Amino acid sequence: MRRPAEAAGPVRPSARMPVARRTAPLRPGRGLRLGLLAVSLGAAGTLTAQDFDGDAIPDAIEEQGWYVAAGGSPQRQDVWVECDYMPGTVRKRPTVRRRAEGVFARAPVPGGIALHLSFDDAIPFEAQWGDVGTAGGFMATFDRALEERDRSFDVAPFTGADAETMRPYVHYCVYVESIGGGGVSGYSFGIPGDLFVVAVGQYRGEVRPGLLRAGETGILLHELGHNLGLTHGGAAPLAHSPYKPNHLSVMSYLYAWAFVRLDGERAEYFPYWDYSRAESGLLHEKRLREEKGVVVPEAVTVADTPRGDRLLGLFYCADDTFRAFFFNFRLDFDCDGVVEPGRVKADINRDGARSSLGRGQDDWSHLIFGTAGLGASRSPVLLDPLTELRRPDVERLVRTDRALRTTRITRPERP
Numbered sequence: 001m002r003r004p005a006e007a008a009g010p011v012r013p014s015a016r017m018p019v020a021r022r023t024a025p026l027r028p029g030r031g032l033r034l035g036l037l038a039v040s041l042g043a044a045g046t047l048t049a050q051d052f053d054g055d056a057i058p059d060a061i062e063e064q065g066w067y068v069a070a071g072g073s074p075q076r077q078d079v080w081v082e083c084d085y086m087p088g089t090v091r092k093r094p095t096v097r098r099r100a101e102g103v104f105a106r107a108p109v110p111g112g113i114a115l116h117l118s119f120d121d122a123i124p125f126e127a128q129w130g131d132v133g134t135a136g137g138f139m140a141t142f143d144r145a146l147e148e149r150d151r152s153f154d155v156a157p158f159t160g161a162d163a164e165t166m167r168p169y170v171h172y173c174v175y176v177e178s179i180g181g182g183g184v185s186g187y188s189f190g191i192p193g194d195l196f197v198v199a200v201g202q203y204r205g206e207v208r209p210g211l212l213r214a215g216e217t218g219i220l221l222h223e224l225g226h227n228l229g230l231t232h233g234g235a236a237p238l239a240h241s242p243y244k245p246n247h248l249s250v251m252s253y254l255y256a257w258a259f260v261r262l263d264g265e266r267a268e269y270f271p272y273w274d275y276s277r278a279e280s281g282l283l284h285e286k287r288l289r290e291e292k293g294v295v296v297p298e299a300v301t302v303a304d305t306p307r308g309d310r311l312l313g314l315f316y317c318a319d320d321t322f323r324a325f326f327f328n329f330r331l332d333f334d335c336d337g338v339v340e341p342g343r344v345k346a347d348i349n350r351d352g353a354r355s356s357l358g359r360g361q362d363d364w365s366h367l368i369f370g371t372a373g374l375g376a377s378r379s380p381v382l383l384d385p386l387t388e389l390r391r392p393d394v395e396r397l398v399r400t401d402r403a404l405r406t407t408r409i410t411r412p413e414r415p
């Protein structure tokens with residue numbers, strides 16, 4: 001649907017809205033974040049709008065009856081996303097919605113975070129949408145995404161004047177069959193940002209159906225994570241490195257489509273995702289300790305599922321495969337078939353160098369809510385298109401999936 005003419009809402013931030021955030025306890029013992037949002041009103045000067053819950057949506061909006069009726073709250077962080085879709089590219093939309101909202105509900109803050117994901121309009125099917133394979137093609141793809149937003153963004157679930165008020169606070173997303181340029185499975189147009197694309201339909205028939213369905217949620221969460229300020233590698237160094245095995249986040253390519261769990265004597269991908277929730281141990285590729293493996297807090301190796309599934313890690317071997325491993329247990333980092341005492345060297349993040357990968361970041365505590373011009377921006381693109389999850393990554397995922405399903409695993413004794 002065509003967006004209605006511009007209309008002034010109760011609070012209308014300028015495109016260069018400065019955002020000041022700080023953390024403070026909501027009330028003793030609660031530990032919720034309190035943010036202050038400075039709203040520039042141009043010639044009228046700068047006013048300060050209260051943002052009690054720190055989600056970058058001012059209290060003046062969140063306290064309105066229509067906002068609360070839609071499920072929002074001035075006392076809980078809200079993330080609003082509208083997705084439109086080409087027919088066939090996202091089959092079970094209620095499932096994707098339930099799964100994605102569940103990930104945010106489990107966020108490690110009191111009461112979780114409320115993700116409000118609306119699947120709205122079907123848009124015309126095109127086998128290939130855009131092309132991020134070249135610099136010029138990439139800009140054209142960005143323009144294409146902006147065009148699609150201008151045409152189809154309804155700020156769901158809001159309507160009328162409320163939608164105009166909420167336009168700067170709702171992320172827009174499109175599910176397309178494929179983005180040209182190397183099989184990119186999704187794309188975010190900014191870190192942080194307000195616009196992203198999911199393109200996993202192209203892998204129908206190549207990825208088994210259950211795993212394809214998982215990708216429909218995983219890639220949404222991955223691209224939305226970019227919009228919320230997260231990078232592939234988390235903390236420096238190598239904040240954009242997408243293959244850090246100690247970064248247990250849907251932001252890593254290793255864990256973007258789904259996590260791997262131990263199921264009896266087999267490992268398998270299963271529909272579970274998370275942004276990382278703890279810092280993990282330092283890894284240095286010149287000083288890898290095979291007798292220690294990848295050290296992470298034990299609690300984060302157990303999934304928040306009814307049966308408390310044991311999560312396994314994945315890492316990259318020099319033979320271009322991903323291999324599953326147990327966290328906090330010995331690991332043959334250099335893939336020579338032997339767990340050596342002392343230290344070994346190996347390029348486990350596929351960047352051609354042996355260097356420090358640093359620690360895994362706690363992503364949940366690094367979310368950036370709201371950006372200048374959310375919903376209206378034609379912002380610069382910060383994500384290098386040549387580094388987003390592409391066909392070779394998906395091919396590795398498929399090979400890993402096969403290997404996991406045909407290999408029996410002996411659960412190791414805890415040291």
Ligand SMILES: [Ca+2]
Binds near residue numbers: 054
């Ligand atoms: Ca707020």
Ligand SMILES: [Ca+2]
Binds near residue numbers: 075076077
């Ligand atoms: Ca809120």
Ligand SMILES: [Ca+2]
Binds near residue numbers: 332339340
């Ligand atoms: Ca070894």
Ligand SMILES: [Ca+2]
Binds near residue numbers: 346347350353354
């Ligand atoms: Ca490396």
Ligand SMILES: [Zn+2]
Binds near residue numbers: 222226232388389
């Ligand atoms: Zn990415």
